Amino acid sequence: DIQMTQSPSSLSASVGDRVTITCRASQGIRNDLGWYQQKVGKAPKRLIYAASSLQSGGPSRFSGSGSGTEFTLTISSLQPEDFAIYYCLQYNTYPFTFGPGTKVDIK
Amino acid sequence: EVQLVESGGGLVQPGGSLRLSCATSGFTFSSYWMTWVRQAPGKGLEWVANINQDGSEKNYVDSVKGRFTISRDNAKSSLYLQMDSLRADDTTVYYCARGIGGGYWGQGTLVTVSS
Numbered sequence: 001d002i003q004m005t006q007s008p009s010s011l012s013a014s015v016g017d018r019v020t021i022t023c024r025a026s027q028g029i030r031n032d033l034g035w036y037q038q039k040v041g042k043a044p045k046r047l048i049y050a051a052s053s054l055q056s057g058g059p060s061r062f063s064g065s066g067s068g069t070e071f072t073l074t075i076s077s078l079q080p081e082d083f084a085i086y087y088c089l090q091y092n093t094y095p096f097t098f099g100p101g102t103k104v105d106i107k
Numbered sequence: 108e109v110q111l112v113e114s115g116g117g118l119v120q121p122g123g124s125l126r127l128s129c130a131t132s133g134f135t136f137s138s139y140w141m142t143w144v145r146q147a148p149g150k151g152l153e154w155v156a157n158i159n160q161d162g163s164e165k166n167y168v169d170s171v172k173g174r175f176t177i178s179r180d181n182a183k184s185s186l187y188l189q190m191d192s193l194r195a196d197d198t199t200v201y202y203c204a205r206g207i208g209g210g211y212w213g214q215g216t217l218v219t220v221s222s
Contacts, residue, residue, distance in 0.1 A: 001169075034208045036152070043202055043212040044144075044152065055210065087152055091208050095168040096154040 002026050002090050004099035012107040019075040021102045023088035028068045032092035035064055035073045038101075039084045047086075048073065078104075109133040109211045111203050116216030123193050123220070129186040129203030129213055136184035137161075140207045143177060143188050145199040146215075153199075156188065157207065171197075193220045 003026040013019050023033065031051035036044040046055050048064035051071055061076045075082055083106055088099040115127040129141070143155040156167045156177040165177050176189040186203050200215040 036209070038152075043214050044209070045212065046208065046210050049208050049210065089152075089154070089208065094166045096157075098152040098154060101151050 001095055002029065002093050002097050004088055004090055004097050006086075006088060006099035006102050008102060009100065010103040010105070012105055013078050014107045015078055015080055017078045017107075019078050019082075019104060021073045021086055021104075023066075023071045023073070023099050025069045025071075025090055027093075029090045029092035031067045032090060033064075033066070033071050034089045034091065035062075036087045036089065037082075037084045038087065044087065075104075109205065111205065111211060111213035113201060113203050113213045113216040116201065116218045118219045118221065119193055120222050121194060121220055124189070124191045125193065125218060127188040127190065127201055127203075127216060127218070129188075131184045131186070131203075131205070134205065134211075136179075137181040139205050141177075141179060141186045142204040142207065142209055143186075144202045144204055144209065144212075146202070147196075147199045150199075155201070158186070190218070193218075195220050 005024045007022045033051045035048040038044040047062045052064045063074050065072050085101045085103045087101045110132045112130045119125050142157040145153050158165045158177045174192045178187045198220045200217050202215045203213045205211040
């Protein structure tokens with residue numbers, strides 16, 4: 001199975017900060033990667049698909065980049081509603097696998 | 108508006124069975140792969156299974172192979188997960204999601220496996 005790792009596992013940031021989360025795959029997955037946001041008690045919501053495409057209706061402060069084995073999710077200016085857990089998902093090779101998540105909380 | 112609504116969760120004894128349903132609306136169900144994802148309380152997300160548009164291709168995570176069966180009814184715009192031989196570690200919230208990459212998700216249904 002492809003192992004997905006995320007760094008950092010958690011971070012504290014202030015409103016307005018630029019935040020970057022990294023996701024690494026144990027083998028190449030082209031750009032078959034999505035980023036998901038999950039708030040407490042809620043279902044996940046996809047932010048990015050195909051590594052860098054913004055989900056329809058998603059805020060433009062979210063962006064994704066990368067290909068192969070290393071990917072990043074960037075929040076250009078953190079907003080109060082962005083405090084959540086972020087997961088990456090590889091959908092290149094079965095079984096699909098999620099990263100362990102990155103918790104973003106208030107500094 | 109795209110909507111996915113899971114149902115069928117509940118309390119079941121180890122070794123028992125349960126069938127989850129996901130009723131959808133707001134999109135052409137028969138045009139999309141569909142996916143089940145689960146999440147144990149306080150834990151991360153785990154991809155469980157998916158099914159292609161006509162039901163001819165199904166894929167599973169190893170931990171549920173031979174115990175769970177994904178299916179769909181395109182006439183009813185509904186997705187199903189038949190879960191047999193349930194174990195304590197199957198206790199999670201189960202989400203259905205549209206597409207291979209899960210573009211839209213339901214709110215989830217809780218399955219508790221306990222005696």
